[in-house]
Amino acid sequence: MTQQSSSLGRDAWLRLRANRMAMLSIYLLLGIFLISLVGPWLSSYSYEQQDLDHIFQSPGKNHLFGTDNLGRDVFARTTYGGRISLAVGLLATLVSLVIGVTYGMLSGYLGGRMDAWMMRAVDVLYSLPFIIFVILLMVLFGRNFLLLFLAIGAVEWLTMARITRAQTLNLKKAEFVEAARALGYSHSRILFRHLLPNLIGPIIIYATLTVPAVMLLEAVLSFLGLGVQAPMSSWGSLIKEGAEKMDAAPWLLFFPGSFFCLTLFALNFLGDGLRDALDPKSSKD
Amino acid sequence: MVYGMPSTPNPPRIDLMGHLSIKNLEVSFHTREGTIRAVEGIELAIEPGEIVGLVGESGSGKSVTCNSILQLLPTPPARVDNGKVEWSGKDLLDYSESSIRKIRGKEISMIFQDPMSCLNPYLPVVDQVAEPLIIHKIYNPAEAKAKAVEMLMKVGVKRVKEFPLSYPHEFSGGMRQRAMIAMALITEPALLLADEPTTALDVTVQAKILTILRELCSDLGVSVLFVSHDLGLVAELADRVVVMYRGKVVEQNDTASIFKNPQHPYVKALIACRPTLENTLWRLPTVEDFMSHSAEQKPHTQKKGAHSRFLHPRKNLLVGKDLVVQFTSENGPVRAVDNVSISIGQGTTLGLVGESGSGKTTLGRALLNLVTRTSGEILFQDRLMDLGTRKSEMYFRKSMQIIFQDPYASLNPRLTIEQTLLEPMMVHQIGNSKKERLKKVIDLLEEVGLGEEHLARYPHEFSGGQRQRICVARALSTEPEFIVCDECVSAMDVSVQAQVLNLLKSLQDSRGLTYLFISHDLGVVKFMSDEITVMQNGKIVETGSAECIYNDPQTEYTKQLINSIPLANRSVNFSF
Numbered sequence: 001m002t003q004q005s006s007s008l009g010r011d012a013w014l015r016l017r018a019n020r021m022a023m024l025s026i027y028l029l030l031g032i033f034l035i036s037l038v039g040p041w042l043s044s045y046s047y048e049q050q051d052l053d054h055i056f057q058s059p060g061k062n063h064l065f066g067t068d069n070l071g072r073d074v075f076a077r078t079t080y081g082g083r084i085s086l087a088v089g090l091l092a093t094l095v096s097l098v099i100g101v102t103y104g105m106l107s108g109y110l111g112g113r114m115d116a117w118m119m120r121a122v123d124v125l126y127s128l129p130f131i132i133f134v135i136l137l138m139v140l141f142g143r144n145f146l147l148l149f150l151a152i153g154a155v156e157w158l159t160m161a162r163i164t165r166a167q168t169l170n171l172k173k174a175e176f177v178e179a180a181r182a183l184g185y186s187h188s189r190i191l192f193r194h195l196l197p198n199l200i201g202p203i204i205i206y207a208t209l210t211v212p213a214v215m216l217l218e219a220v221l222s223f224l225g226l227g228v229q230a231p232m233s234s235w236g237s238l239i240k241e242g243a244e245k246m247d248a249a250p251w252l253l254f255f256p257g258s259f260f261c262l263t264l265f266a267l268n269f270l271g272d273g274l275r276d277a278l279d280p281k282s283s284k285d
Numbered sequence: 286m287v288y289g290m291p292s293t294p295n296p297p298r299i300d301l302m303g304h305l306s307i308k309n310l311e312v313s314f315h316t317r318e319g320t321i322r323a324v325e326g327i328e329l330a331i332e333p334g335e336i337v338g339l340v341g342e343s344g345s346g347k348s349v350t351c352n353s354i355l356q357l358l359p360t361p362p363a364r365v366d367n368g369k370v371e372w373s374g375k376d377l378l379d380y381s382e383s384s385i386r387k388i389r390g391k392e393i394s395m396i397f398q399d400p401m402s403c404l405n406p407y408l409p410v411v412d413q414v415a416e417p418l419i420i421h422k423i424y425n426p427a428e429a430k431a432k433a434v435e436m437l438m439k440v441g442v443k444r445v446k447e448f449p450l451s452y453p454h455e456f457s458g459g460m461r462q463r464a465m466i467a468m469a470l471i472t473e474p475a476l477l478l479a480d481e482p483t484t485a486l487d488v489t490v491q492a493k494i495l496t497i498l499r500e501l502c503s504d505l506g507v508s509v510l511f512v513s514h515d516l517g518l519v520a521e522l523a524d525r526v527v528v529m530y531r532g533k534v535v536e537q538n539d540t541a542s543i544f545k546n547p548q549h550p551y552v553k554a555l556i557a558c559r560p561t562l563e564n565t566l567w568r569l570p571t572v573e574d575f576m577s578h579s580a581e582q583k584p585h586t587q588k589k590g591a592h593s594r595f596l597h598p599r600k601n602l603l604v605g606k607d608l609v610v611q612f613t614s615e616n617g618p619v620r621a622v623d624n625v626s627i628s629i630g631q632g633t634t635l636g637l638v639g640e641s642g643s644g645k646t647t648l649g650r651a652l653l654n655l656v657t658r659t660s661g662e663i664l665f666q667d668r669l670m671d672l673g674t675r676k677s678e679m680y681f682r683k684s685m686q687i688i689f690q691d692p693y694a695s696l697n698p699r700l701t702i703e704q705t706l707l708e709p710m711m712v713h714q715i716g717n718s719k720k721e722r723l724k725k726v727i728d729l730l731e732e733v734g735l736g737e738e739h740l741a742r743y744p745h746e747f748s749g750g751q752r753q754r755i756c757v758a759r760a761l762s763t764e765p766e767f768i769v770c771d772e773c774v775s776a777m778d779v780s781v782q783a784q785v786l787n788l789l790k791s792l793q794d795s796r797g798l799t800y801l802f803i804s805h806d807l808g809v810v811k812f813m814s815d816e817i818t819v820m821q822n823g824k825i826v827e828t829g830s831a832e833c834i835y836n837d838p839q840t841e842y843t844k845q846l847i848n849s850i851p852l853a854n855r856s857v858n859f860s861f
Contacts, residue, residue: 175695176695176697178689178695180697181655182653182682183686183709183763184678185712194697198699280698280745281698
């Protein structure tokens, strides 16, 4: 079993390696991860250290990315914010992926009344105003960084579940699924070995769309005072501040914005590459 | 023809119109994987009023030829490298997109294969049929609509008179194809291009469509290019037959001569490899036999004595009693299978025939418990079928398998052939080690005519015939006793069909398999089966030995089924 699944993985890796854009994206992402991880330590300033004598300094020797209105080092703040944004973006996406795909696949596969009930539950959750939902969580459990992942993931999985369900409904009519039933395969085998690999395309595409959405949501929550609090930073909140002071200090917007954009570009190209790599129909070298 | 001149509905055609001549046409497809030469120098002419059949298997270039006439090929990847398509003296390939549009649907119309997807589901049928008249400014909308109703009545779509707002989904496949014909002929074109127009339809419906097509075209003096993979069908309609093979015309002659005296070995093979109702062969000749010119020595052409295989009645392997399968639809419950009892003897084949919607597929699936039956019981090897526990489910699943119609959809595209074939053995614990299973998989592949080198490939790398062989291998991987073949050769070219049928027969011989062979094609069913059951509207109409059903059908429905088979397929008794 392990050897079998590794062969699809190996094929996929070979195909992915041949995709130049995807490989470039992997290196870029690794670079961004690395900078975010070690950047705050490399910098001689801390992300919260104010220096009111040197406010709004343009990028230069002392401050690589310049300083903000309180004289804080933008490089330190951007890389520190990268930790939080990447963690929130990737973890919340992962949470939504696991819950959404499992729920959607089950709902579509079971079909009938079960499907109807499961989807009505999704509809009910959809109708809950997101902000109120988060405030409720905060009130109940206190302000907690982990809760942020949970809250965002708990909202984002709904769309993922719907997409997965629709695809599953289509796919389960395919004759190879019926053949699998005729061969006596168990439900979990059919679900995870025969349906899931064929759903991977739309799942990956949607996941790459979820990451930026989640990062922006985090910024909204921070703005409302529910997420990351100053002096802590995240890309979302930095971009927000930067956009307000765009005329006076464009670097406040430029640096966190560039990091954010590069990450999204890289994720999109990587997502496309992964989708193609996992599809045996794409040409084999 | 000027807009708003209804007083002359049939303006006289300009002389010399309607002569099509394709000269040295060469078309190639340029893809990342390389260049494929689809059509290599075709010569084809159609005189006004003539019906020409263009025959060939999939990939022979017949549809490409047909589509290139009206510049309907996707370019890129397709490219016309050479040649001319002369229509009324002018080369259609030189026309610009806007000027060819004046030809399309007015002078030359087209009918496509799939009537289900050719009509726009959001527009009433009448409006769609009237549209060509409005677009080509022959009539104003109101008159065009009246004309469309008239035309639809002519092709037998009576419904529009009562319900002028009928939408395509309210029509059956046959009715939709009639509407397509009406749409194609409403502008009174000089030439009709029909690309496999009846392939997706039942035989009885096909017979009706052909009749309408023949009558209307001779009434209106329309010449027809009829593209099909079925030589027998083309013979029903065409004055002249052109046979294509691998991008080239291998033979063209008038219909009678081609059947009486085919010259090219491929054409001989096409005529011979289709199971007919009159010959009873043990094995079908294949194209390879003919192409290698060694057909004469093959022993398989010996006629099989009727049922010489079974001197004594066999023990029943599978018995279904009073089976009912009921679905709920918007209009209340529908009985797809209505009180059906059947029994299949060990090592025999039961053929199940009927039109689409007759419940034959549902019955096959109910026997395998892929569809839940509403009532009735199934005995397999004298054991009451009950999938209540996992253990008993595994027992029945292991011994009963199914082969589906569409070999493209019935293999998981993400698994290699090795994984596809190993998995059932792993689940059913056949073989003790991976090595032993792999050995079995390779044996299986060789048994179905493939080899070890195919193990690491994915399904999309195979042709339809090869995929069906893989499906057969997968069905055999659990070492079953009973296999349901659900229209398993219906989507195939006759030459591939012959190979798969031969494979199934030889497997039955070597492994003692029992088949339930479901098909709408009586010829194929008769070739495969010892006994035949005819179904209609969920009920069994008639059951009997294969010979009896054909020679002495008891019911009107069976007679109608037999009579719907194109004449050439019924009566050609080709000896070689």
